[in-house]
């Protein structure tokens with residue numbers, strides 16, 4: 291990060307909206323955000339929390355900051371998971387996390403780039419159309435492997451061959467991360483169990499590009515438009531996504547760009563609806579005491595709180611116990627906003643703190659409907675050698691609907707196919 295470059299204050303101000311310029315004046319300095327910020331809990335410096343950042347941003351756009359102040363501000367701006375907790379607790383309702391994303395973009399446009407690791411990650415998304423820098427041809431390989439391994443009722447069809455009622459959008463992580471491919475396989479199998487006519491884009495599935503927005507990369511709106519054009523050209527009107535980050539991207543970040551006739555559902559809410567309609571029936575008992583981790587992108591950012599809990603309560607044998615911080619106050623695992631790339635040690639501490647909170651409930655398993663949170667929480671489990679297991683929501687549901695597609699069986703089947 292180029293901390294020592296002088297920041298052109300007029301350009302920074304020009305990159306913020308009128309509302310945001312008012313918001314930087316609105317802080318009452320009450321300190322409520324300090325008490326709740328999960329990053330500040332691990333690194334208690336004023337420059338990390340919203341109050342400190344608002345003060346610095348105001349100084350920056352009004353009169354400029356000296357070199358030390360500027361360095362401190364930039365550190366605080368990127369040592370943030372954009373979790374939105376400060377917005378929820380702020381009595382003035384300053385839209386803080388959106389302000390931090392916009393300030394990042396404004397700084398980049400003014401010539402002050404993101405931390406090095408974020409730049410590399412963003413370049414991979416731009417070059418390969420996925421965050422894993424893998425050939426796009428491999429994107430739908432999970433579906434073929436799963437069919438050959440006998441994990442599906444029927445092959446998953448490609449959209450270009452079959453314009454279905456529903457597009458299942460797997461996202462980069464479930465498509466390319468070998469451990470997380472189980473999420474895509476289980477999503478497909480659950481949709482098949484419910485008799486949903488769906489297809490995937492496979493090699494044509496783009497990265498949702500929401501990370502560009504999270505890390506302030508300019509040009510996000512143009513990227514979003516390209517994806518929306520693809521959906522329109524392909525006649526796609528209903529999209530089900532199994533990643534909380536993709537859901538926030540398609541549902542919230544594309545707002546105003548996505549056609550009003552296109553509906554985007556998070557998989558967990560979609561499955562809950564199918565259970566409610568009697569199309570998907572959890573049958574087998576899953577005797578587990580579990581606690582539920584609300585992903586920031588589903589919960590605070592999109593108010594999806596009740597559907598995942600309703601789904602869990604529909605599974606026989608599941609006992610759901612809440613953590614001290616849950617719902618709108620759920621503590622972030624540190625995976626959002628590019629924080630893990632910028633400050634992996636802080637992400638680890640945040641995740642460890644969240645896992646300890648989960649341990650306090652007496653649960654055996656932490657459930658989350660987001661593969662990115664699953665990765666993040668696993669870091670915490672390993673950091674403190676916790677006895678807790680971290681499951682994707684699909685894993686508990688599949689154990690009740692069709693246990694032969696549990697993660698362990700998928701891993702064994704995929705490993706056997708490799709031999």
Ligand code: SF4
Pocket residue numbers: 326327328329330338339340369370371372373374375376377386387
């Ligand atoms: S968005 Fe989250 S991590 Fe960032 S300052 Fe606010 S509470 Fe802290």
Ligand code: SF4
Pocket residue numbers: 316317318319320321322323324340341344376379380381382383384
């Ligand atoms: S909670 Fe809101 S008003 Fe209070 S210090 Fe933080 S940003 Fe300012």
